[in-house]
Amino acid sequence: MVQKVTADLLIIGMGAASMNCAIYAHDKNPNLDILIVTKAIAGKGGCSRMVQGGFNVVLNPKDSHEKHLMDTLKGGQYINDQDLALTLVEQATPTVKELETVSGCFFDRNPDGTIHQKPFAGQSFDRTVHKGDLTGIEIVSRMAEQVMKRRIRVLEEVRALELLLDASGQVVTGALLLDIRRGEFLVAEAAATMVGTGGGPTHYRFHAPGPEKTVDGLGMLYRAGALMKDMEMLQFHPTGLIVPGSVVAGALLEEGLRGAGAHLFNGKGERYMLQYAPDVAERATRDVVSRSSYLEMMQGRACPEGGVHIDASHLGADFVLRNFPGMAERCRQFHYDLARARVPVSPSAHFFMGGAVIDTGCRASLEKLFVAGEDAGGVHGANRLGGNGICDSCVYGRQAGKSVGAFLTGSELARKETRRGQVEELVDRLTRPLVRDKGVNPFEVRRELQELNWNKVGVARNAEDLDAAATEIERLAEAVDALRVTGGRPYNMMFAVALDLRSMIDVSRMVAASARQRDETRGAHFRTDFPKQRDDYGLFNILLRRGEDGLPRMEKTAVAFKHKSVEACQSYKK
């Protein structure tokens, strides 16, 4: 018998989106019984904490929401959901202010005491609010304290494995959980469920998020039958640190370095960005810089360490050490001197622009389901601007909290019954790796999947590779069905990898299948066989849902240019 916990609101994940949701739902209705489950220690997991650069927001009277919106649409190559993008930029302003006035964050200041905003790539105004170069610590630590203050229940080191549905398959009733420390399954049932696990494309060789982030939310949403969109749009950050053989490989050097004027050099010592983007060079958006770096590497102009070099030394060692102390320290640990020398970097899998389809109140396509942050799609279109990520998590977490707080009244406070047998079937299936006498090693399958995605569904894609990848992914999916895990139940990290792989396989399926559907290059999606952006063809979103056989069923829908016309977007100059 699986132990059961109940709540009014179940929140999966504990990054900025989830905590904002909890705080604003609580403040809307303090009587709500809110339960947060996180696979890490409270407040320590998730990507929000790893945010370095900062938070894009309009605070200066010389800046405007209009400009921030246009930057976001231009950066997203026009296929953003314009309602979501507009809400993002408009609500960012009160959200960041409340981070200071309600949660007690203190961002870096100008000499006169007003909030400092720094330049980031792809922006028409210096609007990135930050705390040094490790902004996420400030935001997530302060918010975790506010969750504590409100006495919101948190189950830590308890991970969600699957969303539970009622008999109709259309209502989310809660989630199946695993208590990692005890190795026991749990069922959580709630009148509403918010998924805010964050993405984390760690199914690639180089990845920016920490390895404990394993696309759980995206996998769960897909398997539950939620409508997803734009899954081919996976951002590679251009400056992931190269540390051969270390798990640190792929960890980022923040965008602000390029914003401040750092240069990129190929193995021959050429500033190649001057060729790919003569106007803005290194301050081009992430998609452009990553693609350019990757092409240099592929054409044999990699640096000896295998990537390209970032050079901030000409900005002055003092400047670098003062403004990027965290980055300098990260480099120094591996004997790189960011302030005075070139440091090897590579594009690194970073962020999903795609995800569950939501409205501005974060309601997803299934009933009683809310999604916010990186698990949701549409805000950023084909490419996300640096500084719009934590902005998205905080703004949409706040939106979700307000929306779910308003939703949970009257008859909606009733919990629906989970389909009989669903929990038992899942527990039986998920436990199998622990009882098999022989089987496949999960660590090896993960490594194979990471290499496969990196080589065939990575920065540069083509039809042939994508077809091959689709076949290979299914082969690995079979391997995942035959995994064997040794050791006992409590804190079994090998079992964790086996569970991670389920979602990694599903997300690999979505990315590869979606990428095959878009015969053009747009934003983060670069096709070597279709190297041009085709605005006469590509102004669509790819909607996707899981079919009976477990594979994605896709459909293209035209982008709705609700607030800004395509011409306005195309002709916009920063």
Add this chain to the structure above:
Amino acid sequence: MSIRTVRIFRYDPEKGGSGHFDAFSLQIENETTTTILDVLLRLQREQDPSLAFRYACRVNMCGSCGMVINGVEGLACKTNVSQLPPGKEITIRPLNHFPVVKDLVVDMEAFFKKFEETLPFFEPKGADAEPAQIRPDSRERLDIGLSTECIACGCCVSSCTMCRHHEGYAGPAALNRAFTLLADSRDALFEPRLERALASCYSCRTEFNCTEVCPKNISGTRAIKYIQRLALKHARSEPKPAPSPREHEAAPPTAARHAPPATAQPAPGACGQAAPEACRHAASAVDRRTFLRQVGVGVIGLGTALVLGGIATGVAVGPTLAKSQKQWAPLGKLSEIPKGEITTLMLRYELKTGPYVQPVAAPVLVSRLGESLVCFKSSCTHLGCIVRWDALSGRFLCACHGGTFDRDGNVVAGPPPRPLDRYAFRLEGDQLFVEVG
């Protein structure tokens, strides 16, 4: 390239016992690019998949992988093999003072509970719409500096020799957060925070261990000394310190507060038998209080008087020769007890024991937080000191030995052996009676 022997603490909760060390041998290509986290991940992948440790971000931002490496606390992801003595064996064990879950994984719950005691959360002074305009070179921001970048990894607590011996000691991480909030002019909880933090600060013996091991280069010691200086400065600037209104609300025993000095001394009987520990603490608390009063920090030690009063009351009600008679004593009117709060009411009745009649006054903690009414006895289940409801932390606190109970009376910290006792009660119309005797 090198080959290193790595000794790792192992504990399997399914087998129990007190744990042991396993030795592994690992070939390392390049020690300068290999972190201890890399070592652990490789050993798990290549040699023993059952090895358990905790990590998340792998770039010094989350504070999940604190452990003791060659005897010194540090983050596994921030310690490179090349930083350790070359060629020698590497020893890795879990953080001190934390219960071990498995191998290197520790239970951090108690650590975060201690955090809560110093009210480690921002409380805005008013409903400001705009962020405060505070210059980066202002005194407060220079004082706070980068101390808000604590990632709560627990290394400082593990390194501190005092955390283990003083259950009530909040420890360097919690006090560092308290310091950053005390220094923050935007925060509204200055006094209650100072009161709580200062009580802990005197457990610090200025060993600087926390400062030495902090992976973020934050000095817990500096924070603690800052709070102590702040208390003196605060006391000087407020010549007649008065208890904050909140204390009036939260502190229960009017009887104790107004108790004549004679009864506020530890009763000899109590010292001799039941509570020598309590008395020693109480006595030293008196000294401290006297000291504090001399320097003008009377407000801070207010709790002490309550404690002494509490013990005296406990003794007065406590040991009896014959069984006293059960009776229903009136406590108050239900309509006057606010909903959604915990209210302290004075219970007054005459205790009849055989032929003797003795007047009794005892605070009762009446909870109307949930659906139902609960009347908690205010005696700590440890040694009978009076517990008080602390609305800010949402806890019942006993000042004697740090006993802490949640809003349902369950023990969350400290020595109490069982939840708070409850009175049986009944309602006659609006009048609430509790059963005593």
